[in-house]
Amino acid sequence: MTGSDPLRLYRTVRLIRRFEERAIELVRAGEIVGGIHPYLGQEGIATGVCAALDREDLVTGTHRGHGHVLAKGADPARMLAELCGRVTGLNRGRGGSMHAADFGVGVLGANAIVGAAGAILTGAVWERRRRGADIVGATFFGDGAVNEGMLLEAFNLAALWRVPVLFVCENNGYATTMPVEGAVAGTIAGRAAAFGMPAAAVDGQDPEAVREVTAAAVARMRAGGGPELIEARTYRFDAHHTFEHQVRLDYRPPEEVAQGRSRDPVDIAGARLDPAVRAEVDAGVEAELDAAVEFALAGPHPDPATALDHLYASGLTARTGGG
Numbered sequence: 662m663t664g665s666d667p668l669r670l671y672r673t674v675r676l677i678r679r680f681e682e683r684a685i686e687l688v689r690a691g692e693i694v695g696g697i698h699p700y701l702g703q704e705g706i707a708t709g710v711c712a713a714l715d716r717e718d719l720v721t722g723t724h725r726g727h728g729h730v731l732a733k734g735a736d737p738a739r740m741l742a743e744l745c746g747r748v749t750g751l752n753r754g755r756g757g758s759m760h761a762a763d764f765g766v767g768v769l770g771a772n773a774i775v776g777a778a779g780a781i782l783t784g785a786v787w788e789r790r791r792r793g794a795d796i797v798g799a800t801f802f803g804d805g806a807v808n809e810g811m812l813l814e815a816f817n818l819a820a821l822w823r824v825p826v827l828f829v830c831e832n833n834g835y836a837t838t839m840p841v842e843g844a845v846a847g848t849i850a851g852r853a854a855a856f857g858m859p860a861a862a863v864d865g866q867d868p869e870a871v872r873e874v875t876a877a878a879v880a881r882m883r884a885g886g887g888p889e890l891i892e893a894r895t896y897r898f899d900a901h902h903t904f905e906h907q908v909r910l911d912y913r914p915p916e917e918v919a920q921g922r923s924r925d926p927v928d929i930a931g932a933r934l935d936p937a938v939r940a941e942v943d944a945g946v947e948a949e950l951d952a953a954v955e956f957a958l959a960g961p962h963p964d965p966a967t968a969l970d971h972l973y974a975s976g977l978t979a980r981t982g983g984g
């Protein structure tokens with residue numbers, strides 16, 4: 662789907678919003694071990710980008726990756742089961758929040774290593790296209806990744822080999838507690854220029870604006886153009902990580918948080934719908950997530966005896982000690 666579809670955009674932002682809120686409840690209930698990085702406030706970016714991609718196109722995401730996986734079309738029930746570490750999860754409960762993947766819808770994975778996802782996607786798109794697949798890819802990364810060597814190497818190879826990868830920077834102004842102004846010399850778009858890549862800035866709170874700018878870039882890439890970069894300006898509504906709910910870290914002034922939260926992608930997309938239609942979508946999302954929570958919690962935990970399974974691609978067994 663590449664045309665404008667306000668109903669679908671709203672449904673996706675709302676689904677991601679409520680998924681994240683349900684996931685936070687499950688962290689508090691001890692069902693999701695270790696916590697999550699909520700995507701609250703940033704839903705418009707994954708929603709808009711993935712609405713301009715086809716199912717076969719590839720995506721890689723970040724540590725704040727649930728929205729990327731869901732927007733590309735993964736089943737919320739199996740995603741939630743994954744977060745809960747159940748064998749019914751997308752990756753049998755072994756990937757968890759930060760490594761959830763669904764190859765069936767082109768999601769090669771969230772990724773806990775800041776800056777890594779761009780390199781993985783560039784290689785994957787390059788390889789698929791060498792085998793004749795007519796696909797493009799999009800990779801998401803935060804403002805905190807733009808000084809990582811791995812990402813800059815991916816920019817270089819993608820540009821040099823004209824790999825059709827859309828580099829999507831989710832600039833939420835902070836890398837954990839570090840403001841972007843204290844970490845980034847020059848500009849994010851300037852990094853693209855250094856590699857000869859076109860760059861555009863977009864309001865990440867508006868899924869339709871993100872979809873439009875993505876669709877234009879994707880059309881150029883499908884016509885043989887090389888990689889491009891989009892800087893989507895956004896705001897993280899919640900903590901960096903749910904652990905932050907237990908510790909008070911005063912790194913964002915309350916006025917800034919209020920201002921940031923005042924531009925809510927769910928409301929921006931919802932305002933484009935008839936209120937009755939919006940309420941119907943909300944009810945549908947709620948029913949889907951009720952079923953997803955039930956499915957997730959009903960799934961068995963993996964058998965501890967299988968803990969070392971899938972560690973090696975073939976033949977090797979895990980070392981159990983003794984060097």
Ligand SMILES: Cc1ncc(C[n+]2csc(CCOP(=O)(O)OP(=O)(O)O)c2C)c(N)n1
Pocket residue numbers: 724725773774775776802803804805806831833835836837901
């Ligand atoms: C290579 C690497 N360095 C450091 C970390 C620790 N870390 C996890 S998230 C994060 C901040 C990332 O900020 P940003 O890229 O802006 O993404 P955001 O959390 O704002 O979405 C850091 C430093 C990591 N996971 N990987």
Ligand SMILES: [Mg+2]
Pocket residue numbers: 803804805831832833834835836837
């Ligand atoms: Mg950030």
